[in-house]
Amino acid sequence: MTQGRLAKNKVVVIGGGTGLGTILRGLKTTSLDLTAIVTVADDGGSSGILREELKMLPPGDIRNVLVALAEREPLLQSLFQHRFQNGNGLAGHSVGNLLIAGMQEITGDFVTAIQALSRVLAVRGRVYPASTQSIRLKAKMEDGSIVYGESNIPKANKKIDRVYLEPDDVEALPEAILAIEKADLILFGPGSLYTSIIPNLLVQGIKEALQKSKGTKMFISNVMTQPGETDDYSVEDHIQAIHKHVYAPLFDKVVVNNGPIPREILQKYHDQGAIPVAYDKKRLEAQGIKVIEDRLFILDEFLRHDAFRLTKIVLDSLKAL
DSSP states (O other), X not given: OOHHHHHTOEEEEEEOHHHHHHHHHHHTTSOOEEEEEEOOOOOSHHHHHXXXXXXXXXXXXXXXXXXXXXXXXXXXXHHHHOXXXXXXXXXXOBHHHHHHHHHHHHHXXXXXXXXXXXXXXXXXXXXXXXXXSOOEEEEEETTSOEEESTXXXXXXXXXXXXXXXXXXXXXXXXXXXXXXXXXXXXXXXXXXXXXXXXXXXXXXXXXXXXXXXXXXXXXXXXXXXXXXXXXXXXXXXXXXHHHHHHXXXXXXXXXEEOSOOOHHHHHHHHHTTOOBOOOOHHHHXXXXXXXXXXXXXXXSSSEEXXXXXXHHHHHHHHHTO
């Protein structure tokens, strides 16, 4: 497949949190037609305060994605991410969250505000909230208890049975549905399974669009488990949880880490209750899922997904279509 052909490929990335931003930083260096569909279930920190006081959608995950896709100078991106340390009422808020809130008041619409700031930052691609309706996330735990609020779910330190949206009839943004239906490749993750990825799939219209789409669906696994959310989960457990929420098999491919992790890094994660996400290649292939194995991380104080290695995997997958 030629570079010109690749340039026409439409890629949709679904998720939230830092994981979504990581893969988009790599993909924006390509000529692909990119769309990010972002969860709006966040209720913690600055986003939680703004959604309560201004009755707006939480801007935090959207802000991170805008910065990840931005092509303006790094100083402007740093300003967007800057978080105030002092000031009565300002401490804890990021400049970007406040700019999104201000632009919504100017334009009168959250989606229009995102589009306006996308132009300011010279964003590569389109950024859509999964829905423009206010959403609360709740989780039913395996012991039958209910935990309300995206930020509270991991803190409960219980096994999650299923997550739900309140209200349960929120509808997807039409532009997001259209992007999914027309996509050549749809990426899920990396990111928090129950609080960043699955909430998007519960919005009415998203699951149906995914089932209608002929695009290849690829799940990018986390390298480590997330304490309070995916304790002891394997890659198969992650996929089973998603299939449980959409009531059908979804994935054509899965990207897993097979790179050895240094002992000292493993110890740091072990101290926080996290372990590597294991996988069984034969079990995955038995479900009709192609397994792509690679060293997915780069070493920092902790592990970070290698955005450019993931980008190469995406491009190779598109060439194979």
